[in-house]
Amino acid sequence: MANPFRLPMVPRALRNLVSRPATRRYPSEIRPRFDGARGTIEFDVETCNYCMLCMRRCPAAAITVVREERMWSIEQLTCIACNVCVEVCAKKSLTMSRDSKHVHVRSEVGPQGQRPGHEEWHGADPALTAPVKPAAEAPTSAS
């Protein structure tokens, strides 16, 4: 047992007492995120080609893609922000935002008990945005 009558912490405590606290007063004082900080996955529905690579590589199985329906969805509560999906996305449709994910409350739980944090996109026009094969990656598809 350490001798409790030795007081090595006293000078430190006294120094602290007279100096400014180290506390960052969070809600009123928000520290900007570092570069490369991983927070929320953002999805650009315009550029996605529903290749499903992100879904296949996602370690948390947070991403669901249904190519036939042009649907792309993510469970933000399951996502671990590992950045793999961003790295594999050929269309650069996925980006990693520095901002933290949103906090959710129970009232957002769906009627069937779906968790909150479910985000879902549907491609506007499947005919325009859906190349059938990954090989057909020609940039001229706009015609």
Added chain:
Amino acid sequence: MNVNPVVYGVLFVFLAPVFGGLLAGMDRIISARMQSRVGPPLLQPFYDLGKLLQKNARQVNPIAEPLLLGHVGFMAATGAMLLGGTDLVFTAFVLALAALFLVLAAGSVNSPYSHAGAERELIVLLASEPFFILMLAAICKVSGASTFGGVLASPVWVAWQLPGMLLAFSFVATIKLRKSPFDISTSHHAHQELVSGLTSDMSGRLLAYVEMAHWYESAILAAFVVLFFNWAWPLGLGVFAVAYLLEILVDNSTSRAKWQLVLRSSWAVTLLLSGGNVLALFLLK
């Protein structure tokens, strides 16, 4: 002006919680600053108390709550008796009884944590009680009075004759206030081997009673310090403030001691400092 001391006793019952609560609030802020934190608002202890009173209490058995009421009641009574003109030595015994009720309340619960806390609180009692008896007896001896008002009115400067006792007081008060390194029975700090020690199974208003009693207890300790500085009571309160600051410093700079050490050291201090002081007093007078 001649005021019946009973008035002071009644005032104590109502004002001591305010004093104790503010003291606890200061304590938390200063502790936080010593840890380089901002800390809670000054009134935080009152918010906590209010919340605990609003919250439901889970009953662990039917006897814990009445015993805790006894605890806070006797604590208030001790202070009221102290200021209200009861014999000083007698209040030492009532103080011990008040503390005992907390032990009994915790001991009545079946939880191993509560029980261990209760047993350790008994040790705290055993460690501190001899000192308080000696202290109050010696104060009576020195001042030739037997009541609080009597000591204040006495022309003798008590602290000059009881320096050893005053030193010992600062040591024993650490035990009584359950400050580290002597917070063996419970503490306000997070995770520990005892969970929350003797308050482990007290929830809601039951915990509020414990908190209240602790406030009364700090006020009683402050009153004890005032006894030492009977020629100028504001000086006594000032000394109490400084001593309390030191307590906070020690609290923040030490790790918890084993109960064996608590018992041995406090007995040694009581015997050497207070006992020596009393001996000198009896030999020289």
Added chain:
Amino acid sequence: MSSLIMFLVAFPLAAGALLLAIKNGRLRNVVVVAAAVVVASASVATAVTFGNGEAVFFGLPFDLPASLTLGRLLLVAELAIGAFVIVVSIQNRRILAPLLVGGQIAISLYLEISGKLPEFDLSRLFWFDKLSMIMVLIIGIIGTLICVHSLGYMRDYHRSNPLIKGRRTVFFALLFIFLSAMFGLVTCNYLPAMLVFWEITTLCSFLLIGYTRTKETIGYAFDALNMNMLGGLGFSLAILLLVNGNQTLDLAELTAHAAPAVLMPALALLCLAGLTKSAQMPFSSWLLGAMYAPSPTSALLHSSTMVKAGVFLLLRLSPAIAGSNLGTLVAFTGMLTFLFVSLVAVTEQNTKKVLAYSTIGSLGLIVGCAGLGSPELIWVGMMIIIFHAIAKGLLFLVVGTIENRLYSKDMENFDTLLSRLPKVSALALTGIAGMFIAPFGIVVAKWAAIRAFLEIPGWQGAALLVIMAFGSSLTIFYWGKLLIKVLSMKCVDDAELAIEKRVSRFEWLAEGTLAAGVVAVAASLGVISDKVVGPQALATFAGTSRAFLNIEPAMLVSMIVAVLFLPVLAVWASRQRNWCDEADFYAAGRTTSPDRTMGAALGQTRSVTLRNYYLEGVVNGALVFRAGTVICGAILVALIAVGMVGR
């Protein structure tokens, strides 16, 4: 006037003799209860008749035949006691007791044959004052209640200990003979007569401790016999010294004033007798051995009455020895005993032994008060006698009842007592409250003692203060532990609750009455102080006049509340049933239930065992006891030496 006292001495003796002849249990019940009622009424009558005025002296109500002088009568009694002791000792191959008793007989024979024994004024044979009155009431009421209690206790005792041969006829006869001797002892003013009663109580204690006749208990019985006989020998020697020095054998005369140096040797020896009887260190071990006797014996002899004979004698001697070195040494013996046994008690697990240590400690306080001797301290001493007799007697009886229900005296096994034996617990709590909960009884007494210590100049005052501070804190510790065990709760089923139904009505009657007595004494504290203890304390120190502790009505009310708080609470709490459905305790997240079990790994259920702290590693009980014995032994040697030097 004296016939009442004679009745008090003679009637229990006759009842004892009658009980010796009764083999039928039912008949015995009737006789014991009837005799108890008669003795109790007689003691109350005595107290009411004589207790209100000044001290009175009186002789025998009849004239002795010419051939039978008092001296011869006493010699015959002493020879009978001696013969009995010698026979028993030879049977059990003990050598010390016959030697001690032989010494006493030799002294008595010498005094009788040499004719040196001065003529005694028979009209001063008995001395009845308020201290005697207190003792008579204690013996008459508490003593007889304990006899009644024994009716139930002994039945269960033999049921749960089938190997012990029942000798209940002897047991009850001894109890009543003992009462008779005690009545004699506390009213007697003639030292040789007091010695005879003194020896009878020793003998009763010896026989009752050895009741079970196992090797162990016989050993303890002889320990008690030897130590008390040593005290008896001291008593005899004191009488011898007084006779040789042509001093009086009249106790009241002897103790009327501060004693001159010439009396000191005899007083020292009388103090020795008082210290042995009240089991002060270094003689404490006999009282602990005595705890192996059946519990009513512990209550009657070793708590409420017989050990009080020792402090009774010392309180009587107090005015004579106060202020002398002898008195200071006696006081220190008592106070140090209080400190040491309290320290040992915190390491003790056997409840009866804890109570025994507490008893020795309380007696130590009285001895301390008697040795220092001031009106305030005599007040304190008598207050402790009253409170201790009633509350500790109750506690011993309750522990006896618990022991017969739970088959254990171990404090740890008293766990959750409140739930298992609710009514018994309430009684136990009344006793504990009476013993030590502030602002009542012992605590008031301790406080008054501290106030008195403050007046004592020099290092003695400081030392006594320190001893008191530590000693009384230690008492909080062991009472607190006992209270924790009694007050803890769990949910029990009907089968467990049924255990309490088997407590006999004799036990309920005795314990209930004693508990009521505790409350009554608390309520009448002011009256007792003003009318009985205060005047007596002043009368003891003739010529002094001081104001005593002023007991205000508010203080009285708070006392009654303090005494009733725990028992009433306990009764109320034990009737609550609804908490059992939902209550659980914290065990690091494990499922727990109010019957004190918790879920463990692999779906098992384990019961939770909670144990008290016994300060292992800090306080070594055996070592402390030995140290106390050695230190107090040294003081005792100094005490005798100082006495012999005559200062």
Added chain:
Amino acid sequence: MSFFSKSPWILHYDASSCNGCDIEVLACLTPLYDVERFGVVNTGNPKHADILLITGSVNERNIEIIQNLYRQMPDPKVVVAVGACACSGGIFARAYNIQGGVDKVLPVDVYVPGCAARPESIIDGVVQGISALEEKRKISA
């Protein structure tokens, strides 16, 4: 006035976390974030707590513990799931021994996502928990 918003006491339980979120919960207590500014106390004792803060996913063996701790908290009380594992099971959701998020066994009031959840998010979560607590108090009162 209610005092609940000013004195939320927390019980932190590590279900089967990788300790990432636990470090962040403790980071909230450090001088840098100092949640005691809001009256938050980490009690370590369900009987004192108002908010049960759970990190990590629920597995077979700790279901009983979690439910028991929750049961031992006096009402009103809320549950805050901190981190992806507590919210949904995270990457362990389909492991053989994992039941999934805390909401499989307890009514979770606030979900704080992230791997690990950031101290700022945890503070936000506690603040949300406080409003949930207030609502529950109003309902029970």
